[in-house]
Structure formats: structure tokens, C-alpha cells
Amino acid sequence: MKKLGKQTLQLDNKPTILNTAAIVGPKELNGPLAKYFDKCVEDEFWGEASWEKAESKFIKETVSTVLGKADVSSSDIDYVFAGDLLNQCISSCFGMRDTNIPFFGLFGACSTFVEGLCLGSVFIDSGACKNILCATSSHFCSAEKQFRFPLELGNQRTPTSQWTVTGAGAVILGKADNGPYITHITPGKIVDLGIKDANNMRCSNGSGSFIHTFCTF
């Protein structure tokens, strides 16, 4: 592993994405990517009493799906890197509660998942770890509740209000002979370009303050 330039790390030992899983909600089911998801859930509550509990269930089920697909038990996972949009990464914490895997909680807003991949691949590249789990979740309803207004409020969304995904994704990183490999990671810097419209999260979070983090495969 060595540093290239100012921001990039080159990984020499080919950390590999061994398996992936994604479970999503009803809006994603109707989107163009529907066929790539492992499961689409039509009920936004997924049988739970609150959206936060539903989000926890999304990440929990996604993790058990990816473990099942990779045929790895949770005791073979060295560390998990997980995060979400809610206070104290609450859905990841509750989602991971029963897995008994050492846990790193991350918050990087939109970049949380790639942040997890970056850090996890460094752990694999170091040679100290065999399997790393990276996971993230978000839920449209819990995010609206936390960052905007209650869903029952009769207001109008501005045309630049983005829709938060309802769903969760997980990958297992390890080492294998065939890829996809993670070869380089380039974390972004915070760049504040002064967009103050809190509803326009893509411009104010995503690129107004750039947190563009790249993993190069």
C-alpha cells in the first residue's frame, strides 16, 4: 500500500468484492434498476412499528442475505463498517445488534457506503483481515422525518428536493482470484461552494461541499 499524490492510496494486495446484496422499497421496485436487487419490499414499514425499525430491518436482512449468498457465517467476518443517515447511526447499530461482529459506525451522508469500502479494503490489504462486511441503509420516510418535514404535512416539495432511497446494501470484501478488485481509493475533500438551500441536498451536500470519494476497480 502506498500513497499516490495528495489524496490517493494504491492498494497492492487486490482486496476483492466477494459478494453483494441489496434490498429496497416500493419506489425502487418501479425504477430501472429493479432487476438488480435481491428483494423488493412493497410495505414501507415492512411489518414494523416505525420507519426507523423498518430501516434497521432492511440492513439486518440485507446483511443476512449477503452472508447467505457468500456462504460465510458472521463469525468469519472480522469487522463490519456500517452507517446510515439517522442520529447515532441507529439503524445500523440495531441492525447489527445480533450479528456479534466488531463494529465501526460510519457517517458520510451519501458517501457512507464508499467510505466503508475504502476503509474495509485497507483492512484487507493490510493482510490482517480475511473478511470485511460493509453495509449501509436509508429510508425515505425516516430521512424526511429527520431532515425535512413530517410526511403528513400538506406542503409542496421543491423541484430540487431529492428522494432518499428506501433500502440497504451490503458487500463482503475479502481476497479472491477473480475481481472486482479495489485498486485505488481517493477520498474527497470538503469544498463549500456556498449553496444554502437545505432542501437541495445534492447541491449543498453532494457537491456544494464535495465529499466525492472514489474507489477505483
Next chain:
Amino acid sequence: MNPTDSPKEYGEYVKKKAPNSPILKDCFNAFWVGGLVCCIGQLIFFFCKYKGLDETSCSTVVSISLIALAIFLSAINVFNRIGKFAGAGTIVPITGFANSIVSPAMEYKSEGYVMGVGAKMFTVAGPVLVYGISASVIVGLLACLFL
């Protein structure tokens, strides 16, 4: 030229790319739905008067009825759909105020009746109450002193 060179250029770039609200359509819908809400209120008023109530009581009944209607529609998840269409037409009248208190109460019910419903009920309407009541106190004091 890179649009991310400076905040000013980026601001202009975002402004150019961001879709605008359909103001004419929004105004039109707000106008006729808001008007309709007022007509419903006026109908209730006439009905009460016809039944023999005095004018002050009629106004009170109108407010109570519209608030109850807005709360009912919020509870069955219809008000937010009307609000998405009508915007200020349903937010500005007393219906919007009722909705702004009921919607957080519904949303935060999952966090319990004390710390959820009780504590979060006024997250949307709270500022209106704080500054509305403060302003009325100041106006009242001024009226008391100078009139």
C-alpha cells in the same frame, strides 16, 4: 470554464440547472382551492346563522369545523395530497395550521406519547405560536399605553 471554480459561478450553474417551481400553476391551484376552503367556511357560517346562532358563535363554529375537517383529512392521509396540489391554498387558511400540528403528532407517535407526540407536536407550528403570541403581546401593550 469549470462550474465549480468559485461559489459565485457554482451558484449560477446550480440556478441554471435547477428546475423552477411552476409558479403560475401553483398560484392558480392555490387560488381556487383556497377560495373553495373559504366558501366552505362561509357556507357553514350561513348554515349556523340560519339555525339561529349569533355572529361570534358562527365564526367560532366555522373555525372549529374547518380545524376538525383538516385534522380528519390529515389522519386519513388525504390532506397531504391536497396540500401537494394546492400549496398555499390549504396551508395558509386555518386548515394548514391544524395540519401542521397534527402531522408531527402522527409522525412522532412512534417515539411515545410524552417524548414523541407531546414534545414534538409543535415542531412545525411552534415558531408561528412563539412569534404570533409575542407580537400580539407587544401590540397589546402598545394599545394599552397609547390608545
